[in-house]
Amino acid sequence: MSDDYKNSICLPKTQFPMKAGLAKREPEFLTFWQEKDIYSKLLKKNEGNEKFIFHDGPPYANGTIHHGHILNKVLKDIVLKYRMLKGDYVRYIPGWDCHGLPIELNAEKELGKPKDSDDKLSIRKRCEEFAMKWSTTQMEEMKRLGVFSDWEHPYRTIQPEYEQTIAEQLAAIVDKGMLYRGSKPVYWCSECTTALAEAEVEYADHASPSVYVRYDAIDRARLLEIAGLADDGKQLSLVIWTTTPWTLPASLVIAVHPRYSYRAFRVGDEYIVVAEEMAEMAFRASALEYEPVGKAFAGAEMEKLKCRHPFIEDREIPVLLAEYVTLEAGTGCVHTAPGHGQDDYVLCSMHGIEPYAPVDEKGRFEADVEKWQGMKVTDANPHIVQYLSDIKRLMNPAGQKVQHQYPCCWRCKTPVIFRSTAQWFISMDNTGLREQALKEIDATRWIPPWGRDRIRGMVEDRPDWCISRQRLWGVPLPFFFCNDCDESLVNGDVVRHVAKIFGQHGSDEWFKREPAELLPEGTQCSCGCKSFRKDENIVDVWFESGVSWAAVAAKVDGLGLPTDLYLEGSDQHRGWFHTSLLTSVATTGKAPYKAVLTHGFICNEQGKKYSKSQKNFVPPAKTINAQGAEILRMWVGYEDYRSDIVYSPKIINALTDSYRKIRNTMRFMLGNTNGFNPQTDTVAVSDMPELDRWMLARFHQYLTRLDKAYAEYNFHLIFHRTVALITSDLSSFYLDIIKDRLYCEDPTGRLRRSAQTVLYVMARDMARILSPVLSFTAEEVWQHLPGSEHAEESVFLAGFPVPASEWQNDALLSRWQTLREVRREVTKVLEEMRRDGKIGNALQASVVVTASGTAYSLLSDMGEEMLTDVFLVSSCKLTQGEGEISVTAMPNDDAKCPRCWRMGHGVGTHAEHPELCTRCGDVITRLIETGEYIPGE
């Protein structure tokens, strides 16, 4: 049997499996990292170096994690692993937000509404169990992603020491004089006699009365002038529309839009002013004839105009301007009761008008409303309508109804009302909190930059922060009221006294103890009374997570303030970024962070938001168990996190294919470094063929660009540049060309060792530079690298790769760019020949390249031998011609070397192996001499 010399060829050989088997292998690496304590070793290694202080935003401890959590945690992991590889000292303390309504509602569902303090404590107990269960579950799910974090020392907002900080921060705010007690409208159920949170309200179809009500102008002359009318003695009024006549006794203001067009209309024997566009709808409802008179004018002209309340004779109603006025319904003139509406409240508070709500907790009118005192507001509605009609203030027939969605109590289904109640606020302006917060926003780096404008707008516009909630599952506001004079007892020392109790025993103590047991000894009201009762509110959970900088960053060893980075979804501009800023500026004057990075939301292929309730997503655990967490890590790295990003099985499948390409190329490099000892076999750059030096120059560029991409938080470029390198530069070019050297050259000769040197360097450094993203695969590659030169037991201890300056060679890069363009022409011509059946393998062809000018001199400088190798043909001739580069090719009929498959190359001339080409003959001769190759085997 003829010897095809196959056994003398060095084919790739490695233990690194082609099939990833990620779902099965990843847990082995997790165990490896844990058992070898790699994260601790990394911390120890970087101890004393510059710190990068990162502070984790606490996810809500409710349910299993979804793709949004994965995006967030993996992004954090990428940033921090990069920093750690670079040598920074980075501690990652994970946290959970454990108080709050969603958890409380769950507990309440099981245990019912609490009746006494024992019930309250059982509910809180159940809440705690719930929060612990889910935060622990989420922790396990996050660990599975390969995230490096201090999982042994997480923070939770229900830890006593955390609760102590919450109270201490409150004390600091009290000390600064920022806290005050005021009124604010909240959803109120008069059946359950309680305030409701948004989540406890559901919308149902409801028929409400529809009333158009006249407010006579007091500033009659002014309004006539604005409207362009002469005074002919006719009645002149603004008309409002409302579906809640019971709020009319609390009506204090009429709101109009500054830029809408308003106009007077003659209706019967009177003038009525409404928004021009709304006239038809308004008068048609009232079945009235109308005609426009005078001239149209902007709402802004009516600012501060005084009108008269429809039935409270001595109440003047000013017209105020509001952007929220719309032309969807009504008249463009909006009746405004700050005690009964959110917008109303905000508008009035801007003008110093206090909320007014003459309605008690059972939903009955109080004494202020003489006519209907003691009547339920909903029962009073028809009486009010009839009265309006009787006194000729109603435009439309009494009894008209409108069908619309109206908020109802989710428990008893009663329509809820808006009712202003006493609440605790942090003032935005009394002590300059808003102004200072804006300054700190400007001093912070926002990534991407539009984050600054976003949070700026919110801080500029926001009302005072209402921090009280009428709920159970949270930290009680440690305030008291005097039993004698009803005066509130709010001072920093008292709050700090309670804070200590929270820190030692937890905030349950508030419910277990009597006021005297919570107060410092001898506490006395200014009226002399020593008997107090407890406030029954808890603090807004946003305040709790908002002080994590004080509870965690300021206290945990290895962290500190200000932190270097907060990293969360873009919804946190309103949430955690916002509340952290306010609390920190309030008590320290400074932002808690130097930089804030935000990412978008997860959407499906239709651009729809991820929704658990709609079940429009494959649960992550399913993907992890089928394809591995690595694919999800890759997905995070693959997408541009700054905008909303798409998650779909299609994308995951595409990524799986890309992953295979990366993995297989790494495997090829590892396989071809088989038998290479980096310590003894490395070839110096100066001894390398030009192609290898080009490859290193390109790799130098790649490493430099990736370092920049990491540093600038352009993570998706990492992946896209890596895929470009692997497919275009490695797989289809460099690796393809050096196969001949790797397989056929003398295994220990310079040419093969040179290529191996390059492969080793690239495998080693790609493992390191990709490890923040492809953590599992990078570690696996690392464990399969040849040689013992790398003493590090994990890729994460090997540091960030620094390209050798001698690799850099911009001249080579541009020179080879031209060569590759010629190569593209060559492959195109060969493809045509192949199509015509003239050749199969490119090695069966001979090529002639004709070039002129600088292209010719460049190619001739490289030499025909190199062109032959690079074009993967058996021979290449270069001729000088005119004009553009042209390529011709023909089948080569030289004899074929059975070992390397090239045609010609001196086949038939070798003294001992005339059947081989000169190169292969020499190689075989040596291999036979040393016994490395035995013919016929």
Added chain:
RNA sequence: GGGCCCGUAGCUCAGUAGGGAGAGCACCUGUUUGAUAUUCAGGGGGUCGGGGGUUCAAAUCCCCUCGGGUAUUCCA
């Protein structure tokens, strides 16, 4: 409705001093069997959301518009 973000090939993305529309994947057709659940080559595919303006020249600068996304309390 106002605020903010996004809109380049079926998918994910490049395109930073305005001047040639690109990459990878997917798809089709071949190639290899010495990366073989692999490799290589070739090919089709885009009014750069739409319209207007500035300019000799616009994916890139300005204005308008459409579509999508977003908000633990925007909505009488």
